[in-house]
């Protein structure tokens with residue numbers, strides 16, 4: 509199960525923070541609610557593309573001795589099952605869907621010149637399918653602004669709240685994925701069947 513790392517900051521700061529296993533150790537298991545601190549259980553590596561970073565980051569894992577399951581702590585700038593950071597995707601979607609940029613110009617706004625246009629289309633498609641639910645959910649944080657459709661309303665709400673703050677609220681509190689969970693997962697992001705995990709796209 510993935511939960512959010514309590515750390516807030518840049519990718520570069522994250523590398524310094526993650527070295528100490530005690531700094532962010534969960535004090536209970538979110539899966540079985542056992543009220544015991546979890547044991548550090550190494551790292552896994554995942555890829556990440558941010559505005560100033562393109563490479564692998566370590567993700568810290570903890571083990572619950574009661575239910576024998578692991579919990580990984582994902583930094584808040586990363587989205588589960590997506591290689592690209594919240595910031596990069598936000599820059600793209602704002603340019604494309606709020607600013608009316610072409611796919612190519614939106615990729616440049618996201619500092620990803622030369623990105624395959626299909627990737628941007630994939631983000632747009634997933635965001636569109638989430639927009640109405642996002643508006644309803646984010647209304648807990650901010651009054652929905654008037655906008656011609658759910659997509660622009662959701663984008664304006666995300667801009668006002670801050671994308672990473674909104675992601676933290678959606679994911680940490682509600683298990684709501686900003687761009688929707690992949691189809692092989694249940695609505696709250698838990699694995700429904702044993703299938704090989706595809707690498708982040």
Ligand SMILES: [Zn+2]
Nearest residue numbers: 537540572575
């Ligand atoms: Zn447990």
